[in-house]
């Protein structure tokens with residue numbers, strides 16, 4: 001009997017502790033969010049660091065985005081061709097792929113790539129600076145580490161992601177065109193005519209706004225996990241890992257909610 | 268006598284833990300004062316208060332004549348420019364060269380031209396005894412001792428009124444240790460206005476270079492006096508510390 005009550009008590013304690021830990025983390029994250037926003041609007045504005053980060057994100061992700069988007073466009077063209085040709089609607093391949101790339105694949109894939117490449121790098125860089133007291137060194141000089149390290153990364157990610165997503169869309173469409181027109185012999189004129197008929201600017205806007213939202217979240221989560229690092233190299237590894245895992249989960253969940261909101265707004 | 272730092276009944280609690288239990292100390296201007304104490308005594312916590320990185324739960328803290336507990340966040344950031352700090356592992360920015368590290372505070376806080384910055388950095392490099400070849404190296408290409416010198420040059424760049432050293436020699440070999448201690452001594456004596464505050468476990472060096480010594484035990488200053496008197500103390504805890512670390 002005592003054994004059972006002990007077991008129940010232990011598991012309750014375990015649950016209680018994880019709930020407290022979760023709420024504690026949520027509180028810290030919220031505070032960090034507001035500080036990051038507040039410091040974004042306080043001079044000095046560190047434009048040089050911002051552009052360095054934009055360059056860094058582009059440099060790290062551009063090649064992978066181009067590669068991934070080519071093949072995504074190609075495979076989507078192929079799959080939709082197989083589906084639509086049954087109903088003799090294979091000329092719709094162009095717009096189907098383009099809309100899919102603009103609204104979903106472009107923003108989401110770019111975001112996942114940037115999370116893995118840059119969200120991780122943000123956490124690792126800031127985490128390393130934390131454990132080697134470089135953050136303290138900044139603070140002691142009277143420089144806000146959030147403003148110096150967090151703000152440029154947050155806004156660089158927010159701006160870069162729509163650009164990468166745009167590139168994903170363009171290159172993906174080239175892949176789709178190659179497969180659709182040159183491999184599967186859809187008439188070129190019809191391919192483009194349907195594309196013009198069905199694709200709308202709002203499809204592109206929706207994707208770009210979503211990409212911006214994802215970029216913001218990746219920057220926020222990546223830098224947060226960097227600042228949270230404790231201990232030595234092991235702590236940096238944990239922080240990097242958390243940045244990637246939480247970054248990806250957040251992007252995928254946020255995708256659903258952002259889409260629901262934007263569909264209503266852009267109607 | 269003029270004082271750089273004055274603590275009156277300074278208390279700091281983290282949650283329910285009282286870490287500093289009423290610190291009373293007046294650190295004289297222009298001298299070297301070392302704060303000794305066992306691990307966990309609260310030394311780092313105390314100097315974080317000097318820098319305004321932590322706020323006391325209660326008590327008064329006056330630095331260079333200013334009650335810093337009354338300063339707002341922005342004012343505090345400004346006030347910190349009166350301080351230089353040398354971290355245990357130097358805490359150099361590892362993406363920047365020696366030159367850029369030392370120039371960093373100058374670029375951030377002064378309107379000096381690049382030519383003036385170059386001149387100032389070169390003279391700081393000379394002051395701390397770095398060789399010219401290290402100027403354009405990254406921290407990862409420097410030895411521990413050289414990194415300390417760069418860290419000191421960076422800390423001195425804005426001509427601080429107080430310089431803090433957190434365990435400047437912990438983890439260094441005996442020769443580098445002597446070099447760093449000489450550097451602290453020389454720096455203090457070539458800048459008569461400069462107040463040096465050291466946190467240390469290195470009792471031999473402390474006795475050699477300090478003008479004053481404070482001993483912190485379990486959140487209280489149990490002894491604070493000129494070095495000559497400190498050597499003769501009869502306080503049992505301090506005697507134990509002195510005997511333990513005598514060799």
Ligand SMILES: Nc1ncnc2c1ncn2[C@@H]1O[C@H](COP(=O)(O)OP(=O)(O)OP(=O)(O)O)[C@@H](O)[C@H]1O
Pocket residue numbers: 281286304305306307308309310311312313
């Ligand atoms: N932010 C904090 N929150 C809670 N407790 C803290 C915090 N900072 C320090 N402490 C506690 O205060 C005590 C004193 O720590 P402190 O780092 O000041 O000691 P120290 O004298 O510098 O020791 P060492 O010689 O090991 O560096 C320790 O028990 C530590 O756990």
Ligand SMILES: [Mg+2]
Pocket residue numbers: 310311312
């Ligand atoms: Mg300490």
